[in-house]
Amino acid sequence: MLRIGFVGAGNIAQALAKGFIAAGLTKGEAIIASDPHPESLKKFEKLGAQTLNSNIAVMNQSEVVFLAVKPNIVPLVLSDIKSFVRRDKHLILSAAMGVTLTSIEQMLPPRTKVMRIMPNTPVIVRNGVCVYVCGSAVKEEDEIITRRLLESVGTCDRVPESIMDAVTALSGSGPAYVYTVIEALADGAVRMGIQRDMAYRLATQTVLGAARMVQETKLHPGQLKDKVTSSAGTTAEGLYHIEKHGVRAALIGAIEAATLKSQEINKKFA
Incomplete structure (x- = not known):
């Protein structure tokens, strides 16, 4: 069972977590989420997930980490977790709109496994549209894990990063x-x-x-x-x-x- 972490516990994070649980890929107790807003954490707690205010604890207790924060918060979050990222352990999936893989990779240790994803909120009823882009250090097994997760909550396609803005406009919005x-x-x-x-x-x-x-x-x-x-x-x-x-x-x-x-x-x- 995958140990899944969410840095950011807003709507899209909640939708993904509920979808993964409904699909039987994980259980609530294998999910951990961090967020500064208590109301968002309460919704994760109803799923049986562990919640806290520490992004670092999420890194320490997770293998797959979803970065589900607003674009302007990304630099602050990456600066917070940078020293705790382990290349042999962590796969980071960023759902931050408009933040490129290059930008994320530059803010993390070299060869960190990073993927950019764009799910939409119907993943909560397992009818979402999901796309992903592979980072420079991603291996085949990382892509398999990502597809397994995203396909459990809807359709899933690998796309070139050049069309991510249009995908955001179409399926995201x-x-x-x-x-x-x-x-x-x-x-x-x-x-x-x-x-x-x-x-x-x-x-x-x-x-x-x-x-x-x-x-x-x-x-x-x-x-x-x-x-x-x-x-x-x-x-x-x-x-x-x-x-x-x-x-x-x-x-x-x-x-x-x-x-x-x-x-x-x-x-x-x-």
Whole structure:
């Protein structure tokens, strides 16, 4: 059983920990987390995990260490743990947005095994999207461990670091866009007379079902859209309204804006 540590116990750390436990890869008592915020630690304690305020204790008691802190905190955390990193023991997985592998490796002892990961919050229900980039000292067995962990909570792909900002914008931020779409669909249904609880239920299942259709049929989304759209029908009218009001352009723009923001953060640590 892997001993897993979390430096930072916020939302993404909690989601990963819950996912790993649900997948049977570890147990709560094999997890240790550090964070300065008591409310975050309480959520880890409910999982049966050990919690404390010491990043150093996390290093001493863990083999795989998730760095799950805000980008601006990364230098402080790495300075704190640097002297306690053991190259023969530790695999460090950084989920810090916009902080490059080169930057992290430069702040740690030479040949430290570091990987950069980008999971999204649906890992908590084991339907997340995860990608990773291997650092210069990572070996095949380290990659196998990382894939085993991330695949237990969703899909997992190795990607070049050059697209990490775009991945952050798409799958990292993407759930928020989808939640907004579900909320808007439900609001529209309520406006047309459907009760609120049913509107959310129908909108949620519609999005889930449509996504599964794309995933399982392997058809282009445009093909599936055309199969639903009858001549002069309700779907055609709704699609016309969507195009008229630039919904597609807004979503495309959201990916661009979020990518540029990630790149901006990236430059601060270059």
